[in-house]
Amino acid sequence: MINGIVLVLFLSVIVTGQQIIRFQNAQSLKRDQEKGIFYAHFKVHHQHRLNVLPIKKTALRTQQECGQFCADTKTCFSFNVASVTNANNKLVCELLPTDIFNKSEKFGSNPSFHHFSIKRVLTVICICLSDINECVSSPCQNGGSCSDLVNKFVCACPPGYGGVLCEAVHGGYSSWGQWGSCDVSCGGGTRYRYRACTNPPPQHGGNDCSGLGSNAQTEVCNSNNCPIHGGYSSFGQWSSCSVACGSGTRSRSRSCTNPPPQYGGNDCSGLGSSVESEGCIGNNCPIDGGYSSWGQWSSCSVTCGGGTRSRSRTCTNPPPQFGGKDCSGLGSSSESDACERQCCSGGKNRNVLVLKYFLRYLQGTHLLPSNFTEAAGYI
Secondary structure, eight states, X not given: OBTTBEEEEESSOOOOSOOOOOOSTTOOEEEEETTEEEEEOEEEEXXXXXXXXXXXXXXXXXXXXXXXXXXXXXXXXXXXXXXXXXXXSOEEEEEXXXXXXXXXXXXXXXXXXXXXXXXXXXXXXEXXXXXXXXXXXXXXXXXXXXXXXXXXXXXXXXXXXXXXXXXEEOOOOOOOOOOOOOSOSSSOEEEEEEOOSOSXXXXXXXXXXXXXXXXEEEEEEOOSOOOBOOOOOOOOOOOOOSSSBSEEEEEEEOOSOSSOOBTTOOOGGGXXXXXXXXXXXXXXXXXXXXXXXXXXXXXXXXXXSOEEEEEEOOSOSSOOBTTOOOGGGGOOSEXXXXXXXXXXXXXXXXXXXXXXXXXXXXXXXXXXXXXXXXHHTOO
16 A cells, blocks of 8 residues: 555456445455455356365355455455355355356356355456445444454444354343242251343353353241250159068159250150159068967866966967067966866865965965976975
8 A cells, every 4th residue: 555545456346435245236345465455246156056175164144244254365266155054043154266267167056055256357457545444334233333443343342242243142141030948947948049041042152141140049048946846864863762661662753854845846745754653672671479379278287176287379470570579568478277176085185275275375475486386296
């Protein structure tokens, strides 16, 4: 470029002025060269596709973008572009090193592609008075702001958009959904709510919502204390037996403190009694002695003239045990009675009888021991 004027020789239709990207109808695409600028016109070939090895192969959104891609590539003189988009809403674009006038036998009928080649006419001279304003055709989409630079433009995209032409729509989160149920009924749990990357959803290569924070949110819920049901402690020590000797009872107890009921929890009434009892035996009780029945009377001490007989009993009903009393307080263990009181025949017997009565009289006055006369053989 010298003093704002550039002369370029090229076998093509040359157009000066503003850039408008269209096909056929003598419209033009800009191509940058090392020594200047020219415009290349492309036309559709009726045989649809040139079957040669492409210089580059990529996927774009429109046929115009494929033409611009060829114009920006110095070695490209024609291109094949798909007629329908793929699953990603893209058109396959193949840049080729030749055009309609070279290797024409390579053309084939293929309705899935269209072939565009440089339309050549006479040799002309391009006088470029100044750089073209790239922003006249408003190439930026979605409200992007276009800045014109030397032989190119730059789109400043508004928030939520990106890409060369601001065609990419970045995803945005929806509002938060409703909180879910708490995972516990008491004691502190967690509940969740979510949002979706649908406001708007990412399109045309735009970013998803991963850079905008998490799609899930949590908070603590139901932090009220849970009811604590009461539980019994271990049983305590047994009490003393209720009696000092013989059979009695003893008891032990437990308390509702393991744990104590709290926050509306149940007491221990449904867990059984708090008191437990059992039989017990104290020390052996003293057993006082008791007399047996009287035994048989003994034979009379004489056969006539008045004698005595006796009988006895024993302290065995029951015998005294464990410090119990003997039978001494229950009376004598023996007793005697008169017997054979009839007179014996003869005076001697009468005198003896008189003596016996006299001695018994003395016994009654406690002047003689009760067994004196019997031991002496007088009675």
